[in-house]
Amino acid sequence: MKTYRNGKRRFRSLIVILLMILAFCSGFFGHTLLNARAEEQNAPGLNRYYTSVQLRQGDSLWELAEQYCEGSPYSRSEYVEELKRMNGLKSEQIHSGEYLTVVYFAE
Structure with a gap:
C-alpha cells in the first residue's frame, strides 16, 4: 500500500x-x-498603411496582391499570405461583396 x-x-x-x-x-x-x-521591417523610407476594400466579382487575393504589393517588401506570394493572416482567412477563397483589409506602402 x-x-x-x-x-x-x-x-x-x-x-x-x-x-x-x-x-x-x-x-x-x-x-x-x-x-x-x-x-518586421518595412521597406526603407516607406510607411505602412491599411485600408478596407470591397471585393468585386472575379477578384482574387492574387489580383489584390498585384495591385497593392507594388513598392512593398513583399513578393506576391508573401503578400497573399499576409492578406490571409490579416483577415483571418484559412484559404484563398473570397466572395464578392465581402470587405478585406489590405496593406499598402507609401512615403
Missing part, C-alpha cells in the same frame, strides 16, 4: 513538473514569436 502511494505521489509530481515546463516553454516561445512579428 505504501509503495502504491509513493508511486502515485511521484506520478503527480512528474505531471506538475511537466506542466510547469510546458507553461514556461509556451510563454517563452510565444513571446519570441510575437517579438519577431513586431520587429
Whole structure:
C-alpha cells in the first residue's frame, strides 16, 4: 500500500513538473514569436498603411496582391499570405461583396 502511494505521489509530481515546463516553454516561445512579428521591417523610407476594400466579382487575393504589393517588401506570394493572416482567412477563397483589409506602402 505504501509503495502504491509513493508511486502515485511521484506520478503527480512528474505531471506538475511537466506542466510547469510546458507553461514556461509556451510563454517563452510565444513571446519570441510575437517579438519577431513586431520587429518586421518595412521597406526603407516607406510607411505602412491599411485600408478596407470591397471585393468585386472575379477578384482574387492574387489580383489584390498585384495591385497593392507594388513598392512593398513583399513578393506576391508573401503578400497573399499576409492578406490571409490579416483577415483571418484559412484559404484563398473570397466572395464578392465581402470587405478585406489590405496593406499598402507609401512615403
